[in-house]
Amino acid sequence: MDDEFVFYRELPKVELHAHLNGSVSFQTMEKLMSRKPHLNIEHSMTAIGKGQRRTLDECFEVFKVIHKLVDTEEDILMVSKDVIREFAEDGVKYLELRSTPREEQRTGLTKKSYIDTIIKAIHQCKNEGLDIDVRLLVAIDRRNGMEVAMETVKLAEEFMLSSDGLVVGIDLSGDPTVGHGKHFLPALERAKNCGLKLSLHLSEVQSQREESELLLNLPPDRIGHGTFLHPEMGGSQSLVDKVVKNRIPLELCLTSNIKGQTVPMFSLHHFKYWYQLGHPTVICVSLFLLNQQCKVFQCSIRLNPLSFHLQTDDKGVFCTDLSQEYQLVASTFGLSQKEIWKLSQQAIDCIFAEDAVKQQLKKRWQDLHPQVFK
Ligand SMILES: CNc1ncnc2c1ncn2[C@@H]1O[C@H](COP(=O)(O)O)[C@@H](O)[C@H]1O
Numbered sequence: 007m008d009d010e011f012v013f014y015r016e017l018p019k020v021e022l023h024a025h026l027n028g029s030v031s032f033q034t035m036e037k038l039m040s041r042k043p044h045l046n047i048e049h050s051m052t053a054i055g056k057g058q059r060r061t062l063d064e065c066f067e068v069f070k071v072i073h074k075l076v077d078t079e080e081d082i083l084m085v086s087k088d089v090i091r092e093f094a095e096d097g098v099k100y101l102e103l104r105s106t107p108r109e110e111q112r113t114g115l116t117k118k119s120y121i122d123t124i125i126k127a128i129h130q131c132k133n134e135g136l137d138i139d140v141r142l143l144v145a146i147d148r149r150n151g152m153e154v155a156m157e158t159v160k161l162a163e164e165f166m167l168s169s170d171g172l173v174v175g176i177d178l179s180g181d182p183t184v185g186h187g188k189h190f191l192p193a194l195e196r197a198k199n200c201g202l203k204l205s206l207h208l209s210e211v212q213s214q215r216e217e218s219e220l221l222l223n224l225p226p227d228r229i230g231h232g233t234f235l236h237p238e239m240g241g242s243q244s245l246v247d248k249v250v251k252n253r254i255p256l257e258l259c260l261t262s263n264i265k266g267q268t269v270p271m272f273s274l275h276h277f278k279y280w281y282q283l284g285h286p287t288v289i290c291v292s293l294f295l296l297n298q299q300c301k302v303f304q305c306s307i308r309l310n311p312l313s314f315h316l317q318t319d320d321k322g323v324f325c326t327d328l329s330q331e332y333q334l335v336a337s338t339f340g341l342s343q344k345e346i347w348k349l350s351q352q353a354i355d356c357i358f359a360e361d362a363v364k365q366q367l368k369k370r371w372q373d374l375h376p377q378v379f380k
């Protein structure tokens with residue numbers, strides 16, 4: 007194994023944007039497919055391989071296929087435990103999973119038992135001694151409308167009170183071209199008022215400017231993607247100002263955006279824009295094109311100490327892991343290992359768990375530093 011590979015694996019990491027059913031690995035898919043051979047589902051229907059891309063619409067079709075494979079408590083337990091184990095093996099020390107509770111009449115699955123089962127998996131992993139702290143965000147799928155959104159928030163509220171700090175927040179996700187965010191405001195406001203944290207997919211596609219303007223007034227505690235917030239991408243300065251004023255962290259998922267074709271190439275990823283808002287530091291940027299050619303050019307980049315963090319989104323569907331995402335950013339934007347360390351450490355301040363957990367994680371990072379930079 008080369009030193010680079012070892013560095014990124016050993017780098018302690020925080021993962022805050024991981025959709026459970028988008029994070030199912032090839033190996034776990036294999037087990038699910040053998041449980042349900044009659045569905046005739048193949049790997050090409052559940053994952054987007056190296057060098058491949060899909061429209062965002064096609065990505066959402068992929069999730070429908072995966073949902074067919076994961077429709078019993080037994081499936082959810084296995085998937086959750088495998089995903090947690092895989093993140094732990096990848097060096098993730100703190101993980102916030104997110105998932106949309108579903109009910110399946112055929113298998114007797116209810117939304118409550120769906121969440122209960124994920125919580126059971128988190129406990130079992132803890133009892134196995136896995137070195138990872140896992141929390142859960144309950145997701146609202148935009149496609150299901152405002153009434154379901156309100157139900158979801160009420161359910162999350164119950165779990166927040168009964169799960170001993172495991173359920174920490176709400177995610178708003180699903181096909182961004184469906185529905186308008188204004189319909190979800192009452193549910194999101196309720197969530198916020200009862201103490202649930204909010205992570206909202208915002209401006210993932212163009213034409214959501216008005217919606218983002220509205221939802222940023224909540225304000226959310228974190229933003230997923232935010233690809234089209236800034237003026238160069240058809241957003242606006244007023245959107246950027248709101249994000250900066252409220253110091254709202256962005257969760258950035260590079261591979262997801264490239265494979266889902268909302269960003270044409272890594273070098274044009276909005277990572278760069280948000281980086282440019284910080285301290286003045288000129289560094290060298292290398293640009294990876296999708297056909298794996300590599301070009302190098304100079305670019306003025308200023309470090310931003312607070313606003314964004316690298317995440318996987320759907321590590322199974324997009325065939326990536328968090329170590330790869332860090333490595334990708336380092337190679338695309340020319341960041342040193344020290345800067346990468348800082349990036350992973352800064353993510354601790356954006357977690358939704360209580361302050362005591364942040365302090366523990368900061369101590370872990372301190373303790374692990376000599377081992378990673380040996
Ligand atoms: C690619 N960008 C994305 N944008 C918006 N929502 C996404 C997403 N990727 C995943 N999801 C949301 O997560 C669900 C799958 O996991 P769960 O069944 O909830 O665990 C998808 O159905 C979608 O609602």
Ligand SMILES: [Zn+2]
Pocket residue numbers: 023025179207230319
């Ligand atoms: Zn997402």
